[in-house]
Amino acid sequence: xxxxxxxxxxxxxxxxxxxxxxxxxxxxxxxxxxxxxxxxxxxxxxxxxxxxxxxxxxxxxxxxxxxxxxxxxxxxxxxxxxxxxxxxxxxxxxxxxxxxxxxxxxxxxxxxxxxxxxxxxxxxxxxxxxxxxxxxxxxxxxx
Numbered sequence: 001x002x003x004x005x006x007x008x009x010x011x012x013x014x015x016x017x018x019x020x021x022x023x024x025x026x027x028x029x030x031x032x033x034x035x036x037x038x039x040x041x042x043x044x045x046x047x048x049x050x051x052x053x054x055x056x057x058x059x060x061x062x063x064x065x066x067x068x069x070x071x072x073x074x075x076x077x078x079x080x081x082x083x084x085x086x087x088x089x090x091x092x093x094x095x096x097x098x099x100x101x102x103x104x105x106x107x108x109x110x111x112x113x114x115x116x117x118x119x120x121x122x123x124x125x126x127x128x129x130x131x132x133x134x135x136x137x138x139x140x141x142x143x
């Protein structure tokens with residue numbers, strides 16, 4: 001019984017030591033931004049195939065848009081701005097009119113999972129090929 005209590009105390013102190021500074025920093029930053037914020041953190045994946053259920057992701061990036069733009073996405077600030085303009089609606093990201101793509105069918109599946117402004121997001125879209133995928137929006141799917 002004494003080992004269990006010692007183990008629990010050790011875990012509690014370790015968690016406090018590791019997570020305590022992170023929690024304080026996380027709470028201090030939004031307060032400076034005049035109030036609480038709804039989190040926006042997404043994981044985007046890309047793979048070749050017809051559906052996310054049968055595709056192995058070939059690339060994956062993270063995109064955090066609140067409180068600031070960050071993540072492994074190569075153009076995080078632009079992607080966040082584009083998503084904010086679309087109200088977080090990935091279907092509202094229209095194709096650029098200047099894109100010229102072949103009619104080759106080599107399907108590319110993009111998935112998005114995470115949280116956008118505090119609400120759970122799960123999105124999947126199959127594009128005819130890489131060129132068509134890249135023509136949607138300017139930066140969200142450019143990874």
